[in-house]
Amino acid sequence: MTSTSTGDRAGSGAALYLPPSDGALRWARKRRRMRRLSLLTAAAVLIAAVAYLGPIGWSNFQCGGLRSIGSDIREIDGECVGVTDGSFVFQDQFAHVQENIRAENEWAAAQAAAEGLPLVRIAMLTTMTTTADSAMSADKIQSALEGAYVALHRANRTPELGDRTRYVQLHLANEGARQTHWEYTVGRLEAMEDDDVPLVAVMGQGISSDRTVAAAERLSAAGIPMVTGVTTADGIDHDHIDGLIRAAPSNTDFAVALRRHLDARGDIGSAMLVYDSTAEDRYTTTLRTAYEAELGEYIAGSHQPFPGRSIATGGPEVFDPITRNICAAASEAVLFAGREPDLRVFLDALSVRACVDRPLTVLFGVTGTDMQQDEELGERIGAANLDVRYAAGSDPGWATGATEAPADFAAFHAHYSRLVDPDPAGLSDGYAVTYHDALATAIGAVRITNPWEVEAPLPEDVREHLLLLNSEQVVRGATGSLSFASNRGGNPGGKWVPVVSLPYPQDPPAEATYVTPVE
Amino acid sequence: MPSATLEDEFEKVKALLGRPSAPAEHYVELSASAPADLLDRIAAALDGRAPHVVIDCGEFSDENLPKLLAAAKARLAMPCPNYPRLWFRRLEVGLVVIERRIDETPQIAYTKAFKEAARNIIAPPATAKRRAQGFVALLAQIGPRIALMGAIGAWLFERRYPSLYEFYKWYGHRDRPGPRHVPESRLGELNNWAHPAGEHGTPKRRLRDRQLIEAMLADLRHAYNRGRLSKHDWYRSVILLRNSHTRAGAVFRERLRSELAELERLGVPPPPLLVVADGRTSTSDAGDDE
Numbered sequence: 001m002t003s004t005s006t007g008d009r010a011g012s013g014a015a016l017y018l019p020p021s022d023g024a025l026r027w028a029r030k031r032r033r034m035r036r037l038s039l040l041t042a043a044a045v046l047i048a049a050v051a052y053l054g055p056i057g058w059s060n061f062q063c064g065g066l067r068s069i070g071s072d073i074r075e076i077d078g079e080c081v082g083v084t085d086g087s088f089v090f091q092d093q094f095a096h097v098q099e100n101i102r103a104e105n106e107w108a109a110a111q112a113a114a115e116g117l118p119l120v121r122i123a124m125l126t127t128m129t130t131t132a133d134s135a136m137s138a139d140k141i142q143s144a145l146e147g148a149y150v151a152l153h154r155a156n157r158t159p160e161l162g163d164r165t166r167y168v169q170l171h172l173a174n175e176g177a178r179q180t181h182w183e184y185t186v187g188r189l190e191a192m193e194d195d196d197v198p199l200v201a202v203m204g205q206g207i208s209s210d211r212t213v214a215a216a217e218r219l220s221a222a223g224i225p226m227v228t229g230v231t232t233a234d235g236i237d238h239d240h241i242d243g244l245i246r247a248a249p250s251n252t253d254f255a256v257a258l259r260r261h262l263d264a265r266g267d268i269g270s271a272m273l274v275y276d277s278t279a280e281d282r283y284t285t286t287l288r289t290a291y292e293a294e295l296g297e298y299i300a301g302s303h304q305p306f307p308g309r310s311i312a313t314g315g316p317e318v319f320d321p322i323t324r325n326i327c328a329a330a331s332e333a334v335l336f337a338g339r340e341p342d343l344r345v346f347l348d349a350l351s352v353r354a355c356v357d358r359p360l361t362v363l364f365g366v367t368g369t370d371m372q373q374d375e376e377l378g379e380r381i382g383a384a385n386l387d388v389r390y391a392a393g394s395d396p397g398w399a400t401g402a403t404e405a406p407a408d409f410a411a412f413h414a415h416y417s418r419l420v421d422p423d424p425a426g427l428s429d430g431y432a433v434t435y436h437d438a439l440a441t442a443i444g445a446v447r448i449t450n451p452w453e454v455e456a457p458l459p460e461d462v463r464e465h466l467l468l469l470n471s472e473q474v475v476r477g478a479t480g481s482l483s484f485a486s487n488r489g490g491n492p493g494g495k496w497v498p499v500v501s502l503p504y505p506q507d508p509p510a511e512a513t514y515v516t517p518v519e
Numbered sequence: 520m521p522s523a524t525l526e527d528e529f530e531k532v533k534a535l536l537g538r539p540s541a542p543a544e545h546y547v548e549l550s551a552s553a554p555a556d557l558l559d560r561i562a563a564a565l566d567g568r569a570p571h572v573v574i575d576c577g578e579f580s581d582e583n584l585p586k587l588l589a590a591a592k593a594r595l596a597m598p599c600p601n602y603p604r605l606w607f608r609r610l611e612v613g614l615v616v617i618e619r620r621i622d623e624t625p626q627i628a629y630t631k632a633f634k635e636a637a638r639n640i641i642a643p644p645a646t647a648k649r650r651a652q653g654f655v656a657l658l659a660q661i662g663p664r665i666a667l668m669g670a671i672g673a674w675l676f677e678r679r680y681p682s683l684y685e686f687y688k689w690y691g692h693r694d695r696p697g698p699r700h701v702p703e704s705r706l707g708e709l710n711n712w713a714h715p716a717g718e719h720g721t722p723k724r725r726l727r728d729r730q731l732i733e734a735m736l737a738d739l740r741h742a743y744n745r746g747r748l749s750k751h752d753w754y755r756s757v758i759l760l761r762n763s764h765t766r767a768g769a770v771f772r773e774r775l776r777s778e779l780a781e782l783e784r785l786g787v788p789p790p791p792l793l794v795v796a797d798g799r800t801s802t803s804d805a806g807d808d809e
Binding site for chain 1: 525526529533536537560561563564565568569600601602747748750751752753754
């Protein structure tokens with residue numbers, strides 16, 4: 001009882017207190033420090049991860065939203081660049097043709113699986129976004145895509161472009177409006193070599209620039225064969241870059257075609273050379289060199305240089321002194337070695353020249369131009385007493401039947417009319433036929449490479465077969481029976497290079513078309 | 520006898536909570552005049568400060584001390600703030616071994632049979648081992664370095680979470696100086712003390728209980744000798760005995776005291792354990808039954 005009451009008395013106070021042991025106190029302090037350190041470390045890792053992966057994820061997200069996370073499309077400097085199977089649309093204008101390409105890719109995959117045949121990928125590498133100063137117009141890019149789509153469809157669904165021993169998918173690789181992001185895109189292409197459906201070739205480079213050459217050299221080092229699109233500069237060929245051939249004529253081919261044209265018409269004795277003085281532009285510099293080499297006997301008077309990109313540097317005023325010199329020299333003709341935007345400005349300047357009463361012929365070379373669609377320009381040319389002619393990669397009259405076309409153009413045109421546009425005007429810029437032939441050439445090389453093998457060929461093996469596309473294995477292209485051999489440095493033989501009037505006449509004069517030599 | 524205050528009694532406990540030094544006090548008996556709820560108040564004060572358990576000896580039979588030890592083990596093994604988890608693997612081996620009679624075969628055959636039985640009872644699960652081996656084999660397909668890291672990881676895991684099988688070897692030496700013995704031999708004896716051969720065999724409970732207490736003390740000693748508990752001064756683990764005057768309480772105290780005395784005599788480091796008994800002692804403090 002006493003014990004209990006004592007206990008009650010004693011126990012009525014505060015609860016017994018036991019301080020933490022020394023070890024527990026130290027451990028608790030250490031654990032707090034470790035927790036803080038862990039939190040700081042975790043925060044640092046998180047910040048580093050966000051800093052490193054965030055921009056990639058965000059740039060990914062900006063190009064196609066959630067669907068594009070993990071894709072090969074990135075936003076760089078406001079442009080969506082990279083590689084797509086057609087599902088990411090680079091510009092709204094291309095939505096329809098890209099959807100067609102995507103659907104054809106799916107069909108090819110399903111068909112290859114059903115038949116147990118190999119499936120391969122070919123990438124079209126070019127600019128697929130446009131800005132105010134982009135190298136290719138959106139209309140030309142669309143034409144290029146449409147031409148490539150027709151070749152893809154023909155190759156997968158008909159035997160017209162070789163035996164269907166391998167089905168083909170076309171992936172679209174955008175290097176940016178001014179090719180500034182070619183390195184990222186080429187990196188993606190290199191990685192595609194090891195995909196389940198391997199990349200076996202690249203086609204379609206469209207600008208004769210140093211960046212095109214740099215990209216081609218890197219792809220060449222990776223063993224990937226290439227068939228360029230509308231690049232025409234001399235020096236971008238198999239002789240200079242191993243594994244690269246091209247579908248378009250070279251600038252030398254243009255110069256030869258123009259010489260034959262001048263020889264045939266016989267009414268022009270001399271021509272003044274007007275050239276873009278931009279040393280870095282391979283297209284203009286090699287075009288000038290080709291004029292000098294092939295048309296030297298016609299070139300007379302002082303050469304007239306102008307700074308490239310004349311719109312930015314002053315418009316028609318840039319050409320004012322040149323037009324004065326042309327009039328003063330009483331030139332019959334001008335050989336123009338410049339880009340299409342500069343040509344427009346030059347023609348504007350010529351339309352108000354002092355000697356407008358005297359006829360003047362303007363000659364140049366280009367794979368294709370959308371100036372044929374510019375009716376206002378056509379009227380100005382007529383009113384200014386100008387005769388504008390250009391050596392080209394195709395003739396708008398082939399589609400209308402106004403002029404004789406290469407043997408296999410009709411087959412291409414039938415597919416184009418059915419799949420893309422029945423209006424022949426769509427072919428006037430020449431890009432569709434050129435890109436059709438570029439992809440047809442790449443597919444031809446893929447299909448003649450070890451055709452007995454059940455596996456997809458290696459890019460290196462395809463590369464070895466590029467220069468065997470001749471004789472019995474020519475490419476039945478829309479612009480001729482294209483033949484590729486080492487003696488022409490991978491430039492197309494059998495290629496038709498017509499000289500075309502601008503604007504295109506209702507009844508074009510009959511003139512023998514220059515066909516590039518096979519040997 | 521003057522009445523004891525809470526503080527006085529608690530001071531006695533606090534004075535012995537630190538790391539024991541040899542020779543050490545391991546036992547505190549509260550004053551008979553201390554408040555009835557003192558044990559609970561001490562337990563409350565120990566909450567979050569030290570691993571402890573309140574054992575009501577009235578709930579156990581003096582013949583079945585292993586049950587009391589198992590209850591103490593289960594509570595002491597529960598998480599205590601700042602302390603690592605305390606494992607009682609050696610005691611668990613002993614408890615597993617005394618569950619049932621293992622074999623009647625004498626001598627060598629007995630040892631072999633026991634070893635087989637021990638493996639079956641306390642060996643690591645074969646599936647877990649196979650899974651670990653499969654995991655390492657899977658990593659080997661990625662690369663030899665990854666496989667090596669996986670094997671090291673599995674080894675570290677086994678070290679951190681060893682199976683009971685790793686601890687039965689302790690019974691061969693029991694941390695005592697002198698020659699080592701075959702662990703199966705000692706465990707066989709333990710099994711025999713708990714389950715003597717023959718229909719009329721008498722269990723040697725004292726030997727059995729002291730062996731189990733020794734295993735529990737060894738578990739505590741090893742736990743406090745590694746990791747964070749080996750550094751600085753941590754409170755001992757505390758067993759609070761309620762109704763320590765009962766037969767079971769008296770038997771436990773006596774066997775613990777005997778075991779501690781023997782360990783001290785052999786020079787084995789004192790275990791970090793403190794037993795606090797309520798003040799009402801029993802009349803009999805022995806309990807030999809051999």
